[in-house]
Amino acid sequence: MLMTVIPIAYALVSLAFLLSFWRLLRGPDAPDRILALDTLYVNTIALLVLLGIHLGSAIYFEAALLIAMMGFVGTVALCKYLLRGDIIE
Amino acid sequence: MRRLLPHPLLSVTLAFLWLLLVNQLSAGHVVLGALLGWLIPFATSRFWPEQIRIRHPLTLLRFLGVFVIDIVRGSFQVAYLILRGPTRLRPVFVAVPLALRSDLAISLLANTISLTPGTVSANLSADKRTLIVHTLDTGDAAALVAEIKQRYETPLKKIFEQED
Amino acid sequence: MIDILLSVLILTGAIFTFIGSLGLARLADFYTRLHGPTKATTLGVGCLLIASALYFSMHDEGVSLHEVLVTLFLFITAPVSAHLLAKAALHLKVRSIAAMPPDNDAPAD
Numbered sequence: 538m539l540m541t542v543i544p545i546a547y548a549l550v551s552l553a554f555l556l557s558f559w560r561l562l563r564g565p566d567a568p569d570r571i572l573a574l575d576t577l578y579v580n581t582i583a584l585l586v587l588l589g590i591h592l593g594s595a596i597y598f599e600a601a602l603l604i605a606m607m608g609f610v611g612t613v614a615l616c617k618y619l620l621r622g623d624i625i626e
Numbered sequence: 627m628r629r630l631l632p633h634p635l636l637s638v639t640l641a642f643l644w645l646l647l648v649n650q651l652s653a654g655h656v657v658l659g660a661l662l663g664w665l666i667p668f669a670t671s672r673f674w675p676e677q678i679r680i681r682h683p684l685t686l687l688r689f690l691g692v693f694v695i696d697i698v699r700g701s702f703q704v705a706y707l708i709l710r711g712p713t714r715l716r717p718v719f720v721a722v723p724l725a726l727r728s729d730l731a732i733s734l735l736a737n738t739i740s741l742t743p744g745t746v747s748a749n750l751s752a753d754k755r756t757l758i759v760h761t762l763d764t765g766d767a768a769a770l771v772a773e774i775k776q777r778y779e780t781p782l783k784k785i786f787e788q789e790d
Numbered sequence: 791m792i793d794i795l796l797s798v799l800i801l802t803g804a805i806f807t808f809i810g811s812l813g814l815a816r817l818a819d820f821y822t823r824l825h826g827p828t829k830a831t832t833l834g835v836g837c838l839l840i841a842s843a844l845y846f847s848m849h850d851e852g853v854s855l856h857e858v859l860v861t862l863f864l865f866i867t868a869p870v871s872a873h874l875l876a877k878a879a880l881h882l883k884v885r886s887i888a889a890m891p892p893d894n895d896a897p898a899d
Contacts, residue, residue, distance in 0.1 A: 740869030
């Protein structure tokens with residue numbers, strides 16, 4: 538059961554990747570691209586968690602945690618840049 | 627007491643987070659977590675000017691229940707709207723006048739609005755009196771504002787601001 | 791039994807993740823696109839993380855709860871980044887299919 542569901546989940550998450558990537562390339566505005574990057578990192582977490590379950594290994598968790606933290610900081614920094622034209626004030 | 631343990635809630639949260647992070651419940655880690663929970667608020671006390679006081683724990687619990695249900699409800703609704711197609715959406719910006727005054731309560735309200743059905747908070751006016759909210763699909767903006775105020779703002783006000 | 795629960799959680803999670811990105815790709819303007827990734831994707835990844843916590847609690851010795859940490863973190867950060875993105879878009883006056891809100895200049899931080 539689990540081993541039939543996981544490939545389907547892989548496929549769905551990969552499709553989500555492609556759709557977000559399309560939005561990243563297409564734009565049209567800077568906030569759209571940042572939103573696409575934001576979605577991409579959350580999708581990466583989803584893929585890592587799936588990989589962890591598939592391989593039965595918990596070592597991917599640390600990577601997911603780091604991506605969550607760095608991704609959030611990155612999104613906030615980019616938004617700040619759009620709002621102020623500068624990151625560090 | 628106040629000097630020794632400036633932010634008891636923060637300390638408990640930090641100790642709990644430490645236990646989650648190391649993912650085991652051994653005596654050594656409980657002690658280490660408690661130590662971290664005691665030391666970190668000291669080192670960062672300049673960043674925590676506000677003393678958080680929860681006045682109605684039961685209201686808070688009920689609010690958390692509503693919050694969790696609304697996250698699930700909101701995700702299902704957004705999924706349905708996305709699948710139904712972009713042409714029939716009726717997006718609107720609404721301005722929600724705020725009765726809340728403390729920064730903590732306002733930011734909690736904004737985050738709650740963003741995670742619950744069909745709404746994302748978009749901007750807070752400079753005087754912190756109105757919150758601009760974007761809704762994905764609504765027929766009646768006034769009813770939406772009333773629902774936000776009644777469902778989320780009233781309990782938050784009761785929990786964090788009411789004097790009694 | 792646990793296997794079925796896990797499968798349902800994984801499938802729901804993957805479907806919501808997919809729908810979130812579908813909304814991002816499909817909807818008409820920036821402000822409506824914002825809704826998909828903030829709500830659907832966050833719940834989807836939350837489901838996957840809960841499935842992971844269940845899986846490792848069943849298969850390894852002892853309970854595994856550190857996935858809850860990532861879930862909590864995502865649920866706290868998703869609305870914050872959505873708010874900042876919407877604010878940046880309003881600041882740049884990104885085109886919207888809804889009527890733009892009245893411009894109260896010098897937005898607060």
